[in-house]
Amino acid sequence: MRLYDMELSGNCYKVRLFLGLIGQRAQLQSVNILGGEHRGEAYLRINPRGLLPALEDDGAIVVDSQAILTYLARRYGAESWLPLEPLSQARVASWLSFAAHEVHQGPNMARLHKKFGMPIDVAKVTAASLATLALLDAHLAQHHWLAEGDAPTIADIAVYPYVALAGEGAIDLSPYKHLHAWFARVRALPGYIGMPGL
Numbered sequence: 196m197r198l199y200d201m202e203l204s205g206n207c208y209k210v211r212l213f214l215g216l217i218g219q220r221a222q223l224q225s226v227n228i229l230g231g232e233h234r235g236e237a238y239l240r241i242n243p244r245g246l247l248p249a250l251e252d253d254g255a256i257v258v259d260s261q262a263i264l265t266y267l268a269r270r271y272g273a274e275s276w277l278p279l280e281p282l283s284q285a286r287v288a289s290w291l292s293f294a295a296h297e298v299h300q301g302p303n304m305a306r307l308h309k310k311f312g313m314p315i316d317v318a319k320v321t322a323a324s325l326a327t328l329a330l331l332d333a334h335l336a337q338h339h340w341l342a343e344g345d346a347p348t349i350a351d352i353a354v355y356p357y358v359a360l361a362g363e364g365a366i367d368l369s370p371y372k373h374l375h376a377w378f379a380r381v382r383a384l385p386g387y388i389g390m391p392g393l
């Protein structure tokens with residue numbers, strides 16, 4: 196397996212983290228986003244969307260971090276990471292969508308602004324971040340894991356990175372005690388690996 200990767204990308208990290216949790220390894224191929232390599236001809240042949248991460252496995256390419264988690268879980272992971280039971284599977288899908296939308300529009304954008312200088316509407320992104328964190332904290336007050344079962348799923352892995360990194364976007368995480376307890380549960384999983392900032 197080869198992962199087209201960038202060390203400081205939370206979307207790439209969620210794939211590296213999940214590989215660690217399921218005991219799989221990928222060769223990491225670093226793509227220089229800041230230098231524009233992801234918009235070059237060679238990388239666009241891998242991912243025409245021009246985004247990281249992308250995963251190559253057995254001659255096939257999977258793009259988008261949520262899609263890659265889905266692929267890895269189904270192909271290499273225990274069934275509990277992506278349950279087959281219809282309602283559980285739908286709950287996981289719903290949180291994957293939450294990672295790509297609410298978490299992206301909130302904590303991820305706040306971090307992109309603070310750490311990489313991306314222009315954003317600070318008031319809008321801050322409000323979106325606080326709403327996202329409050330929703331998660333309330334959910335985690337009632338549930339150990341996001342998809343509501345008694346085991347972690349790829350939903351937790353998709354949502355964790357940019358929420359845990361929210362401080363790098365100047366979003367204060369201290370009021371959210373249930374989030375901190377969930378961070379600790381994620382970090383205690385066998386095979387957990389971190390990234391700079393986590």
Ligand SMILES: N[C@@H](CCC(=O)N[C@@H](CS)C(=O)NCC(=O)O)C(=O)O
Pocket residue numbers: 204205206207228233245246247248258259260261295
């Ligand atoms: N929904 C995509 C988002 C991917 C994404 O935004 N990747 C960032 C790195 S974290 C990227 O490639 N940015 C380059 C750009 O926007 O030009 C996923 O989850 O993989």
